[in-house]
Amino acid sequence: xxxxxxxxxARLCGVGVSTVSxxxxxxxxxxxxxxxxxxxxxxxxxxxxxxxxxNLKRTESKTIAILVKAIDNPFFSSMIRVFExxxxxxxFDFFLQHIDNNQDEIEVAIGLxxxxxxxxxxxxxxxxxxxxxxxRQLKVPFVVSTVELDNSVEDCLYSFVSVxxxxxxxxxxxxxxxxxxxxxxxxxxxxxxxxxGRLRMEGYKSALSQHGxxxxxxxxxxxxxxxxxxxxxxxxxxxxxxxxREKDFTAVIxxxxxxxxxxxxxxxxxxxxxxxDYSIAGFDGLPETFYYEPSITTIKQPLEEIAESSIxxxxxxxxxxxxxxNKKFEGExxxxxxxRKIG
Amino acid sequence: xxxxxxxxxARLCGVGVSTVSxxxxxxxxxxxxxxxxxxxxxxxxxxxxxxxxxNLKRTESKTIAILVKAIDNPFFSSMIRVFExxxxxxxFDFFLQHIDNNQDEIEVAIGLxxxxxxxxxxxxxxxxxxxxxxxRQLKVPFVVSTVELDNSVEDCLYSFVSVxxxxxxxxxxxxxxxxxxxxxxxxxxxxxxxxxGRLRMEGYKSALSQHGxxxxxxxxxxxxxxxxxxxxxxxxxxxxxxxxREKDFTAVIxxxxxxxxxxxxxxxxxxxxxxxDYSIAGFDGLPETFYYEPSITTIKQPLEEIAESSIxxxxxxxxxxxxxxNKKFEGExxxxxxxRKIG
Numbered sequence: 001x002x003x004x005x006x007x008x009x010a011r012l013c014g015v016g017v018s019t020v021s022x023x024x025x026x027x028x029x030x031x032x033x034x035x036x037x038x039x040x041x042x043x044x045x046x047x048x049x050x051x052x053x054x055n056l057k058r059t060e061s062k063t064i065a066i067l068v069k070a071i072d073n074p075f076f077s078s079m080i081r082v083f084e085x086x087x088x089x090x091x092f093d094f095f096l097q098h099i100d101n102n103q104d105e106i107e108v109a110i111g112l113x114x115x116x117x118x119x120x121x122x123x124x125x126x127x128x129x130x131x132x133x134x135x136r137q138l139k140v141p142f143v144v145s146t147v148e149l150d151n152s153v154e155d156c157l158y159s160f161v162s163v164x165x166x167x168x169x170x171x172x173x174x175x176x177x178x179x180x181x182x183x184x185x186x187x188x189x190x191x192x193x194x195x196x197g198r199l200r201m202e203g204y205k206s207a208l209s210q211h212g213x214x215x216x217x218x219x220x221x222x223x224x225x226x227x228x229x230x231x232x233x234x235x236x237x238x239x240x241x242x243x244x245r246e247k248d249f250t251a252v253i254x255x256x257x258x259x260x261x262x263x264x265x266x267x268x269x270x271x272x273x274x275x276x277d278y279s280i281a282g283f284d285g286l287p288e289t290f291y292y293e294p295s296i297t298t299i300k301q302p303l304e305e306i307a308e309s310s311i312x313x314x315x316x317x318x319x320x321x322x323x324x325x326n327k328k329f330e331g332e333x334x335x336x337x338x339x340r341k342i343g
Numbered sequence: 344x345x346x347x348x349x350x351x352x353a354r355l356c357g358v359g360v361s362t363v364s365x366x367x368x369x370x371x372x373x374x375x376x377x378x379x380x381x382x383x384x385x386x387x388x389x390x391x392x393x394x395x396x397x398n399l400k401r402t403e404s405k406t407i408a409i410l411v412k413a414i415d416n417p418f419f420s421s422m423i424r425v426f427e428x429x430x431x432x433x434x435f436d437f438f439l440q441h442i443d444n445n446q447d448e449i450e451v452a453i454g455l456x457x458x459x460x461x462x463x464x465x466x467x468x469x470x471x472x473x474x475x476x477x478x479r480q481l482k483v484p485f486v487v488s489t490v491e492l493d494n495s496v497e498d499c500l501y502s503f504v505s506v507x508x509x510x511x512x513x514x515x516x517x518x519x520x521x522x523x524x525x526x527x528x529x530x531x532x533x534x535x536x537x538x539x540g541r542l543r544m545e546g547y548k549s550a551l552s553q554h555g556x557x558x559x560x561x562x563x564x565x566x567x568x569x570x571x572x573x574x575x576x577x578x579x580x581x582x583x584x585x586x587x588r589e590k591d592f593t594a595v596i597x598x599x600x601x602x603x604x605x606x607x608x609x610x611x612x613x614x615x616x617x618x619x620d621y622s623i624a625g626f627d628g629l630p631e632t633f634y635y636e637p638s639i640t641t642i643k644q645p646l647e648e649i650a651e652s653s654i655x656x657x658x659x660x661x662x663x664x665x666x667x668x669n670k671k672f673e674g675e676x677x678x679x680x681x682x683r684k685i686g
Binding site: 084097233262268 | 427
């Protein structure tokens with residue numbers, strides 16, 4: 001007996017192929033009765049809605065690509081290990097490629113998907129805004145890992161797994177406010193950031209507003225264009241700029257742990273102390289912050305869980321040809337020596 | 344006209360194929376007259392001794408693999424970028440794979456070489472001792488990057504590029520001795536280390552001996568089996584052990600920068616200071632040591648030059664089918680705040 005196709009099901013149900021697809025993918029835009037009817041027919045005819053699984057038999061390539069922005073971020077190393085392990089366990093091949101900050105990740109991915117006949121992609125690190133048109137040109141399922149994004153483009157199999165950057169950043173600001181700080185500076189991403197940087201800033205602003213603390217734009221410093229974003233050097237440069245402004249402040253939230261490390265160094269070189277003169281907090285939970293002197297208060301991201309969930313989502317999309325749900329993990333506030341109670 | 348083969352040349356010269364190969368590779372074990380005769384015949388018949396170049400036309404695969412031990416060592420990230428760029432520039436494909444500390448890198452490489460039809464391999468990071476037999480089974484040219492090794496196995500196309508670990512380590516110890524230190528401890532690799540760890544220890548011992556300072560085995564701490572070697576945690580644990588021994592010492596050489604960072608943290612947690620109580624120096628030149636407080640004295644390895652030279656050597660071996668010369672680069676002693684003059 002020949003294999004039943006999605007076209008057969010559509011014909012049997014008297015609907016179009018796209019409606020069958022909606023039923024399979026549990027799309028909200030379908031009449032529930034129509035959906036149930038289609039799902040019954042699917043069951044009856046034993047149709048397996050899994051083109052990818054069939055593709056697997058046809059092609060030799062079984063490669064998953066990991067595309068990493070900023071490969072030298074220690075943040076990603078433990079995650080790459082998880083991806084590698086899980087991909088091998090599922091007997092797929094693993095392909096790692098670095099993307100420069102000035103490259104368009106979707107363009108790179110589209111080229112690579114064709115060249116390597118990829119089965120799926122994990123984007124790790126920065127992920128910019130892309131048009132629906134661009135996203136649709138990427139014909140393989142993909143997961144964006146550690147970055148939250150709008151997931152509403154249809155006919156495009158993707159999802160994201162991350163922490164709730166806004167909520168976690170708010171939590172960190174809340175903690176500093178709870179320690180008595182009112183004049184809290186922010187060492188931010190670049191001014192035009194529309195990704196993690198923006199979300200973390202929103203969390204910071206939201207915490208201040210909730211406590212009736214006015215936002216002082218002079219206490220927000222943006223990563224200069226000539227600094228790599230999230231780097232130690234950017235933190236060092238931004239903290240120097242902030243101190244030169246001669247504004248009052250008692251605490252600093254850095255957009256990442258590496259930025260916090262750079263900021264601490266600028267404080268020391270200025271002959272001041274952490275936390276006696278300034279409380280400084282980071283974000284990410286890198287091991288480096290534990291070993292720094294003083295140890296640095298930070299939000300720890302559950303990187304291995306995020307990696308595991310990302311790859312699980314990707315395999316789900318490859319096998320079921322439907323979007324996997326986005327997932328947001330909780331971070332953990334690590335209260336350490338770089339922040340202190342005042343007033 | 345059919346292409347001239349190495350067999351044709353051997354027949355024309357009245358020698359064996361291996362002798363022709365020796366002449367091409369400028370092997371010392373060949374009579375100079377025979378060599379000149381062979382090289383003249385080669386020129387006359389326009390023979391191109393480059394099987395790999397011809398292989399390139401025959402096969403679709405043009406992949407170079409980078410096998411990395413300890414991918415989360417920030418040390419390697421900048422090097423991986425160089426490899427990726429150079430490999431792309433030469434229009435080869437780039438394949439990165441992580442090797443666990445407990446895996447045999449040659450076994451992994453042999454499997455991968457067949458599976459991916461590799462053109463060449465770069466080993467980055469730890470490289471253990473291997474039998475000649477094992478090395479000969481790896482049929483593709485390879486370069487060992489950042490690790491010095493014995494390169495005498497014949498019929499096997501490989502070379503290494505590194506700093507002279509023994510000399511650089513001696514230079515660091517000399518510097519501490521010049522500052523007045525006599526009781527200098529060493530936080531070392533694992534006890535059975537036969538690679539970088541051993542070389543750096545030899546440099547340390549040689550400097551002490553040259554200055555008439557006896558080696559005190561109680562001042563040498565080895566990385567415990569349950570710690571990842573060269574890690575911050577190993578430095579932290581070893582420094583705690585060293586302080587518990589209650590031996591006199593004024594300076595510490597750590598086998599790597601990350602070990603130095605961990606050691607500093609252990610000192611601080613013990614309520615002591617760097618460099619007032621102990622001078623501490625690292626090895627590698629990671630950016631982290633500049634941002635640490637105090638900044639850490641270290642030997643900076645020219646990582647990008649090592650990477651460039653490694654990949655150049657690999658392409659040379661692929662194209663010319665002869666060993667490329669090993670290369671040892673000079674490091675740079677960065678004198679910083681974590682070490683001070685005493686006495």
